[in-house]
Amino acid sequence: MASKKHFNFAELEQWLDQQRVTEIECLVPDLTGVARGKILPRQKFTEDRGMRLPEAVVAMGVTGEFPEEGPYYDVINPTDRDMHLRPDPASVRIVPWATDPTAQVIHDCYDRDGNLVPFAPRSVLRRVCDLFDAEGWDPVVAPELEFYLVARNTDPDMPLKPPIGRSGRSETSRQAYSIDAVNEFDPLFEDVYEYCEKMELNVDTLIHEIGAGQMEINFFHAHPLGLADEVFFFKRTVREAALRHDMYATFMAKPIAGEPGSAMHIHQSLVNRKTGRNLFSNEDGTPSQEFFWYIGGLQKHIPSAMALFAPYVNSYRRLSRHTAAPINIQWGTDNRTVGIRSPVASSQARRVENRVIGADANPYCALAATLACGYLGIKNKIEPSPECKGDAYLGDYQLPRSLGEALELLRADKELAAVLGEDFVTVYTEVKEIEHAEFMKVISPWEREHLLLHV
Structure with missing residues (x-):
């Protein structure tokens, strides 16, 4: 069998058979590096060979928040449309700590026209x-x-x-x-x-x-x-x-x-x-x-x-x-x-x-x-x-x-x-701005210790 680096979908299915996989973790790394996605039965994964997720799922802050307005929505459609996710066969790995035979596969994000979603982290690295x-x-x-x-x-x-x-x-x-x-x-x-x-x-x-x-x-x-x-x-x-x-x-x-x-x-x-x-x-x-x-x-x-x-x-x-x-x-x-x-x-x-x-x-x-x-x-x-x-x-x-x-x-x-990619920079900076705003709502122990009674 070919190395995973050159896997096609037929070889992916053969590998899943060899590992007796019954479930697939379909993963998409978001801007923070968190694994988003769905867990599918093996048969469902094989039949669909992909899934859909709202495009904003890969473009949220570490707190789970989204910008409410601004340039973010010049890139991400406010109608909350879907991304079309395609598994990368070369990324398949077993999940060694799972009770049942489970595989994890990283997916790339595409729009409905078949173009890579420009603000998905994997898309940016592919672009470069x-x-x-x-x-x-x-x-x-x-x-x-x-x-x-x-x-x-x-x-x-x-x-x-x-x-x-x-x-x-x-x-x-x-x-x-x-x-x-x-x-x-x-x-x-x-x-x-x-x-x-x-x-x-x-x-x-x-x-x-x-x-x-x-x-x-x-x-x-x-x-x-x-x-x-x-x-x-x-x-x-x-x-x-x-x-x-x-x-x-x-x-x-x-x-x-x-x-x-x-x-x-x-x-x-x-x-x-x-x-x-x-x-x-x-x-x-x-x-x-x-x-x-x-x-x-x-x-x-x-x-x-x-x-x-x-x-x-x-x-x-x-x-x-x-x-x-x-x-x-x-x-x-x-x-x-x-x-x-x-x-x-x-x-x-x-x-x-x-x-x-x-x-x-x-x-x-x-x-x-x-x-x-x-x-x-x-x-x-x-x-x-x-x-x-x-x-x-x-x-x-x-x-x-x-x-x-x-x-x-x-x-x-x-x-x-x-x-x-300008769209990536726009989405990334807008997400980071809301993270920073969330942080600024928190009063730290240092502030209470040194400012409470001294200023």
């Missing part, structure tokens, strides 16, 4: 990948995804705490790269790896990151769309596994005060399809002009893309000086204080690492945006600033400091909007 395809370039990416394990917490007013491990104790100090600290949660990670193996997720290295209870998983490099699917599946998987071990897994950018935030560093390079050569290296092994232009594009457009890389109010708590997160768009070789890092590698493996992106970012939107920045750099031949060879934290902030500022920059960057 098509631009590279037209140039004869194959983008290659590899995410590194950080997350925290925390003790169960059912009260949103209470701070999160590290979970209790096998020793009966929770972490109270930072255990970066500690093997023993990872082993504290062996039963959990045995389940995670078993689930990933059954789902054929190409996860690589697991490490303990800097924060108490903070972990990182690395993915093998591959095509952006397939890897975005894998990150989407992995988040579901590790959350489910954590619940089964009486703890939570969270991908919040900054879940615990005083601890480092969680990032999704994305390594990226381009392969010339005709020659098979890494576009970032010359034949003699030196960095190519495209390598520098790509960095230049990231430097120019990352500030405008921050609403996609840091999509929530909480995201900006991570991006502060000396917290293992970047504060600017400097670049450097083997320098973890910069926002754009070039790891030491062979000429064929030369790549660029975007360290700005948070773990809370939608993987489809984040990958689309970082590739769009680099694409614009090459197409417009944008020269980067001189390489930073020292501590970039000693420099000035070059990133927006809040979601409101980030949304203004995204709306103003017409070049980036042209690559991502």
Whole structure:
């Protein structure tokens, strides 16, 4: 049988037969990365091979709210019309924790005329990948995804705490790269790896990151769309596994005060399809002009893309000086204080690492945006600033400091909007505005502590 990457529907049906699947989770990632959709009996899925959902389902805020008026409805029809969803056979995975044999399949969103819905996250990534395809370039990416394990917490007013491990104790100090600290949660990670193996997720290295209870998983490099699917599946998987071990897994950018935030560093390079050569290296092994232009594009457009890389109010708590997160768009070789890092590698493996992106970012939107920045750099031949060879934290902030500022920059960057799609930018920014408005209705403990009796 063909690999899933090249599955057609006949091979999909054969695979479902082999797995004795009786139910299908028909999934659509929304703007926040939440899995929306329906659960269908196998026979219904086979007969219909698709389903319909209201188009606004993929375009709501993390609170479940929709804009009530404005430019949002210049893109999304106020009559609440349907999207026509088509399964992507290459995305099919087993649901390893289900009681009955169950598969999950990601769907693409189309309108009634057969056009991709422009504001669906998967559509945006497809759009950007098509631009590279037209140039004869194959983008290659590899995410590194950080997350925290925390003790169960059912009260949103209470701070999160590290979970209790096998020793009966929770972490109270930072255990970066500690093997023993990872082993504290062996039963959990045995389940995670078993689930990933059954789902054929190409996860690589697991490490303990800097924060108490903070972990990182690395993915093998591959095509952006397939890897975005894998990150989407992995988040579901590790959350489910954590619940089964009486703890939570969270991908919040900054879940615990005083601890480092969680990032999704994305390594990226381009392969010339005709020659098979890494576009970032010359034949003699030196960095190519495209390598520098790509960095230049990231430097120019990352500030405008921050609403996609840091999509929530909480995201900006991570991006502060000396917290293992970047504060600017400097670049450097083997320098973890910069926002754009070039790891030491062979000429064929030369790549660029975007360290700005948070773990809370939608993987489809984040990958689309970082590739769009680099694409614009090459197409417009944008020269980067001189390489930073020292501590970039000693420099000035070059990133927006809040979601409101980030949304203004995204709306103003017409070049980036042209690559991502103007309809997508319109819907995305309008949804984020209502999220921000919802946040502003909440009075925080800090305000009660410091303002109640002092102002």
